[in-house]
Amino acid sequence: MFFEKYKKKTDGTIRFYDLHSTRTKILCVFIFILCLLAVVIALFPPIWVFLASFRSIKDFVKTPRIWPEKFDFKLFAKTWNDLKFFKYYINSMIVMAGSVVCSVVFNGILAYGLAILRPKGHKIIFSLVMLSMLIPATTSMVALFVNITNLGLSHSYIPLWLQIGANAFYVILFKQFFEGLPKDLIEAAKLDGCGYLQTFSKIIMPLSKSIVMVIIIFTINAVWSDFLLPYLILNNSGKETVMVKLYMFQGGTATAVDILRAVLYSILPPIALFVIFQKQITDSAATGALKG
Amino acid sequence: MAKKENDLLLHKSERKPWMRKKDMIGWLIMLPSIILFLFFVWEPLLESVRLSMYTAKGFRLDTFVGLDNYKRLFQYPVFLKALGNTFVYIFWSLVLGFFTPMVLAVLITETMHLKGFFKMGVYFPNIVPGLATVLMWRYLFGEGKSGVFNIMLSGLGIKPVVWFNNPMLTIPLIVIIMTWRAAGSTTLIYIANISSIDPALYEAATIDGAGILKRIRYITVPSVFSLAKTLLIIQIISVFQILYEPLVLKQGGPNNASVSMMMLVWNYANREMNYPMAAATSVVICVILIILSAVYFKVTKSKEN
Numbered sequence: 001m002f003f004e005k006y007k008k009k010t011d012g013t014i015r016f017y018d019l020h021s022t023r024t025k026i027l028c029v030f031i032f033i034l035c036l037l038a039v040v041i042a043l044f045p046p047i048w049v050f051l052a053s054f055r056s057i058k059d060f061v062k063t064p065r066i067w068p069e070k071f072d073f074k075l076f077a078k079t080w081n082d083l084k085f086f087k088y089y090i091n092s093m094i095v096m097a098g099s100v101v102c103s104v105v106f107n108g109i110l111a112y113g114l115a116i117l118r119p120k121g122h123k124i125i126f127s128l129v130m131l132s133m134l135i136p137a138t139t140s141m142v143a144l145f146v147n148i149t150n151l152g153l154s155h156s157y158i159p160l161w162l163q164i165g166a167n168a169f170y171v172i173l174f175k176q177f178f179e180g181l182p183k184d185l186i187e188a189a190k191l192d193g194c195g196y197l198q199t200f201s202k203i204i205m206p207l208s209k210s211i212v213m214v215i216i217i218f219t220i221n222a223v224w225s226d227f228l229l230p231y232l233i234l235n236n237s238g239k240e241t242v243m244v245k246l247y248m249f250q251g252g253t254a255t256a257v258d259i260l261r262a263v264l265y266s267i268l269p270p271i272a273l274f275v276i277f278q279k280q281i282t283d284s285a286a287t288g289a290l291k292g
Numbered sequence: 293m294a295k296k297e298n299d300l301l302l303h304k305s306e307r308k309p310w311m312r313k314k315d316m317i318g319w320l321i322m323l324p325s326i327i328l329f330l331f332f333v334w335e336p337l338l339e340s341v342r343l344s345m346y347t348a349k350g351f352r353l354d355t356f357v358g359l360d361n362y363k364r365l366f367q368y369p370v371f372l373k374a375l376g377n378t379f380v381y382i383f384w385s386l387v388l389g390f391f392t393p394m395v396l397a398v399l400i401t402e403t404m405h406l407k408g409f410f411k412m413g414v415y416f417p418n419i420v421p422g423l424a425t426v427l428m429w430r431y432l433f434g435e436g437k438s439g440v441f442n443i444m445l446s447g448l449g450i451k452p453v454v455w456f457n458n459p460m461l462t463i464p465l466i467v468i469i470m471t472w473r474a475a476g477s478t479t480l481i482y483i484a485n486i487s488s489i490d491p492a493l494y495e496a497a498t499i500d501g502a503g504i505l506k507r508i509r510y511i512t513v514p515s516v517f518s519l520a521k522t523l524l525i526i527q528i529i530s531v532f533q534i535l536y537e538p539l540v541l542k543q544g545g546p547n548n549a550s551v552s553m554m555m556l557v558w559n560y561a562n563r564e565m566n567y568p569m570a571a572a573t574s575v576v577i578c579v580i581l582i583i584l585s586a587v588y589f590k591v592t593k594s595k596e597n
Contacts (some may be wrong), residue, residue, distance in 0.1 A: 005405060006404050010491050011399035011401060011486065011487040011489070012398075012402045012487075012494075013401075013402060013494060013507045013511070014402050014504055015498070018498075024504065027504065028403075031399050031402050031403055032403050034399050035400055035410045038413070039409070039413030042414050042472070042476065043413060045417075045429065046420065046428070048432065049431075056299060060438065061438060062438065064438045064443045065443070107325065108323060110322055110324050110325035110329075113319075113321055113322035117314070117317070117322075118318065119314065119319050119322075120315045122318070128329070129329065131338075132329070132333045134581070134582070134588075135585075136533050138554060139337075139578045139581065140336035140337045140578075141574070142340060142557060142567055142570040142574055143335075143343055143345070144336040145561070146339070146343065146351055147331070147335070147336065147339060150351055159332075159593070162332070165328045166329040197316055197321065203516060211373055221419060227421075243421060246423055246427065247540070250443070250540070256431060259427060259430075259431075260431060266421060266423075266424045270419045270421065271419065271420075273419070274416065278429050281415075281419070281515070282411060282415050282480060285544060286480040286484045
């Protein structure tokens with residue numbers, strides 16, 4: 001039973017004809033067990049956070065155990081209310097909504113210019129975009145923050161929304177996709193009297209739903225997890241996102257189990273996103289990550 | 293016939309001014325995005341160089357001091373410690389983080405059962421936000437007998453370990469956390485690479501009498517080697533950006549044992565509000581990264597040849 005499937009195996013090293021020897025059979029089972037083990041290691045920490053969230057702080061500190069005594073969901077609601085998590089969820093949602101729009105529009109438009117309009121000298125912009133991909137944004141964070149503060153834009157969502165509209169990786173993803181679009185359709189739109197912006201919104205965008213989807217998923221995940229710039233800009237403004245709040249719980253009065261519950265709240269949305277879009281996420285991770 | 297020629301002529305005479313208009317519209321359409329890139333990406337890079345050559349009171353630049361900030365930085369013992377730590381981070385991330393995805397990729401390629409589940413499973417930690425990851429692992433490595441790993445060790449009869457409080461363990465443990473989170477996406481890249489190897493190669497090797505391990509050694513490993521070189525440099529570049537882990541776990545401690553370069557930037561900017569020194573540190577990181585990127589390009593270029 002277990003080895004029947006190996007008849008169909010065409011990639012990797014082991015082939016069905018290798019399975020004549022018992023040693024190879026044992027090896028196959030062993031590899032399968034190692035894979036299971038790897039997945040257990042990958043999944044265990046979040047599962048443990050879920051389990052530990054059911055424990056009281058006394059039990060958590062004193063008793064060495066992993067499985068909680070009882071599953072009381074009231075504790076979740078209590079921490080949710082005590083830490084006013086709803087507010088931070090809303091703040092994160094606000095940042096996310098604006099960022100998704102900016103990410104698709106600004107990166108898309110730039111890619112449209114670079115891939116299709118190609119005005120004279122567009123290559124300079126393209127090289128500058130490529131160059132900025134090599135230098136991580138974190139290294140210029142301080143200067144950016146000083147600029148934003150001097151413009152009076154700290155404690156505001158605006159810089160966070162606009163910032164993701166200048167993402168070299170997304171521009172490249174869009175550009176590669178647009179370059180693969182059928183040229184005839186774009187020419188036809190021009191003959192039909194479509195303006196340049198109309199061509200983008202009425203022809204290109206509807207044809208690019210799949211890449212727009214990928215960019216939206218990437219943006220949501222990136223914005224939800226982002227901490228550095230949101231912390232610098234929104235700290236003590238009452239507009240903190242979930243990640244900023246998660247950092248600020250430390251050193252406060254929150255107990256270890258409170259923090260673990262907060263961690264749980266902060267990882268549930270990305271997990272939901274992953275469960276819904278696992279195929280898009282893993283596919284684009286394998287092809288896109290290298291270009292990033 | 294004559295009409296057609298006429299059409300062509302018309303077309304030609306029209307082309308030039310039309311092209312110019314088209315160029316202008318193209319630039320106009322790209323302009324908003326270019327302004328965003330200028331403000332958020334390109335200008336801050338130059339601005340950090342300028343900022344690093346001044347003293348400042350809060351956000352206001354004070355006097356031009358040239359390279360004094362850099363001099364101060366290179367004489368600052370914590371900076372030297374952070375620079376040294378970076379090499380320790382790189383060492384451990386090579387030992388622990390570099391081979392893990394490769395091994396995982398080979399293992400997952402060689403199974404025929406639950407393949408999709410394994411891929412999803414190992415990729416899963418990637419979607420957990422970085423900050424949440426670190427907080428989670430801080431409690432997994434809890435000190436005393438109620439920490440999860442200490443519970444497991446006590447099952448083996450080993451006494452509780454203090455984990456992050458042991459300066460010898462801090463960096464390797466941080467690298468374990470980073471590997472847990474990042475290995476999955478690299479694994480998927482390797483899997484895609486391994487599946488694209490021509491199956492005929494393996495079959496030919498089998499006919500020549502090569503066993504499974506020999507086939508891995510002489511076919512799989514050389515095929516992923518060039519990809520591995522690229523990923524290695526990307527990994528080293530990411531080590532220079534380590535911030536969340538030392539910051540959340542022990543504030544760079546114990547006794548600066550895990551302090552990283554980015555943490556220095558953080559400390560200058562957030563604790564001392566000394567933005568010029570923060571900028572100077574950023575510029576030093578940037579210069580190192582540009583040099584590494586140049587190496588990266590040389591490596592990928594020679595790969596293409």
